[in-house]
Amino acid sequence: MPKPFLPLVGDSTLFAATILRCDSAAGFAPPIVVTGAEHLGHVEAQLPGRIATRIIVEPQPRNTAAAIALAALSLPADTIMLVCPSDHHIGDTAAFQAAAHAATELAADGWLVSFGIVPTAPETGFGYLKQGAPIPGTAGRKVERFVEKPDLARAMEFLASGDYAWNGGIFAFRAGTFLDELGKHRPKILAGVREAVEHGRADGMRFHPDAAAFAQVPSESVDYALMENTDLAAMVPAVMGWSDIGNWAALFEAQQRDACGNTAIGAAELRDCSNVLVMSDGPRVSVVGASDLIVVVDGNEVLVCTQQGAQNVGKLAGALNQ
Numbered sequence: 001m002p003k004p005f006l007p008l009v010g011d012s013t014l015f016a017a018t019i020l021r022c023d024s025a026a027g028f029a030p031p032i033v034v035t036g037a038e039h040l041g042h043v044e045a046q047l048p049g050r051i052a053t054r055i056i057v058e059p060q061p062r063n064t065a066a067a068i069a070l071a072a073l074s075l076p077a078d079t080i081m082l083v084c085p086s087d088h089h090i091g092d093t094a095a096f097q098a099a100a101h102a103a104t105e106l107a108a109d110g111w112l113v114s115f116g117i118v119p120t121a122p123e124t125g126f127g128y129l130k131q132g133a134p135i136p137g138t139a140g141r142k143v144e145r146f147v148e149k150p151d152l153a154r155a156m157e158f159l160a161s162g163d164y165a166w167n168g169g170i171f172a173f174r175a176g177t178f179l180d181e182l183g184k185h186r187p188k189i190l191a192g193v194r195e196a197v198e199h200g201r202a203d204g205m206r207f208h209p210d211a212a213a214f215a216q217v218p219s220e221s222v223d224y225a226l227m228e229n230t231d232l233a234a235m236v237p238a239v240m241g242w243s244d245i246g247n248w249a250a251l252f253e254a255q256q257r258d259a260c261g262n263t264a265i266g267a268a269e270l271r272d273c274s275n276v277l278v279m280s281d282g283p284r285v286s287v288v289g290a291s292d293l294i295v296v297v298d299g300n301e302v303l304v305c306t307q308q309g310a311q312n313v314g315k316l317a318g319a320l321n322q
Contacts, residue, residue: 004087005042008245009254015086016046019053021093022082027101032074033086034058034067040206051205059211065225066217068171069182069193070209077176080107083222085169089254091241099238102139103172111135111234112181112227113172114143116165118239122155125246125311127167127223129235143233146223165235167223168242177232185229192217248294248303249310252277266297275307 004015012020022028030052035043037057047053056070068083075081082100090096103113116129127149132142146167150158158164183190192213199210227233243254255263255277262270266280271288278285280297287295294310296303305313313319 001042002039002087003245005039005046008251009089013046014089014245015043016048017090018084018086018088019048021090021096022084022100026097028082030054032056032071034071036061053205055206057206057208059209059214061219062214062217063219064169064222065182065186065189065220066193066214068178068222069190070197072175072178073194073197074207075175077174077179079175080104081171081173081175081178083171085244087245088168088170089241089243089245091243091254092239095238095240099236099240100172102236106135106138106140106234106236107172107174107177109138110177110232111140111173112177112230112232113140114227114233114235115168115170115238116141116235117168117242118237119159119164119166122152122159123166124149124152124155126244128155128158128164129167131163131165131235135234140234140236143227143235146228146233165237166242168238168244169223170238171222171227178226181230181232182226186218186220186225189218189220189225247310247313248277248296248305249307252294252307 005013007013019031022031030049032054033043034056035058037059040057043055044050054074056074058067072081099115103115106113114129116131128147130144130147132144134141179190196209196214196217199213201208243250245251245254252263257263260273261275262273264270264278267284268278268280269286270276270278273287273289274291276287276290276293278287278295281299283297285295285297287293292307294305294307303313
């Protein structure tokens, strides 16, 4: 069960929450979901409003530029697309929807719009957007440049300057504008995806691109392939309780806490503790007199780390990384 399909924050999975915050009452059309074949069962089991949702099933992963192109080629050219990763947590749905509508206005004028998450800490695990000149008559700004994940010193400089935003990987643009710019900067990606679509097959609400053609598509993220190269990059600022839930400390940050800053999910007792997260799917966990600690019990596996140590969990010998 990859991260999007787990109920990590609240009762909904991150995937279901992504769909639900883009509901028709707020002006959104039914979604198009692009997923890998191995996750199709999870997607269909968790989809709210299954009948209205088109699903494009990638035969193999070719990164985000190709995935977005698959969706864009299924839409009229003037359709405004909102591209949302399904593994993020957004605490303030109303703020997200307001940012989406602001991005829509820019996209209608031909911009390729990123959501610039207003930073709250000098994070080294995120890419950054340097804000450029304001775009008159809108809430947006041009993107002066995209910045890869910085070291701590540079991240602190970015935060202090007020000129940078986190790159949240959420975009809005007209389908036709995206495809035109992709063809200009990465013609092989567009040509390969177009061929896979032309030789693909429909199966009810599912669409399967041609596997042989899609396998030849260059694998590149939309940031590298397009957003860092186009002259049409813009951004809207967003303050919406966003997190990519990239590690256990980020998950802890997204949880509701008690007066001492603790969170306990599952069987747990905490005494004289502060800033402690306990998550257990079975055994009872007792913690006494600890601070800034994370304890996770998953079947026979037990993880104990500090919040700072959560960044390095992936380096454990027993860690399974995709």
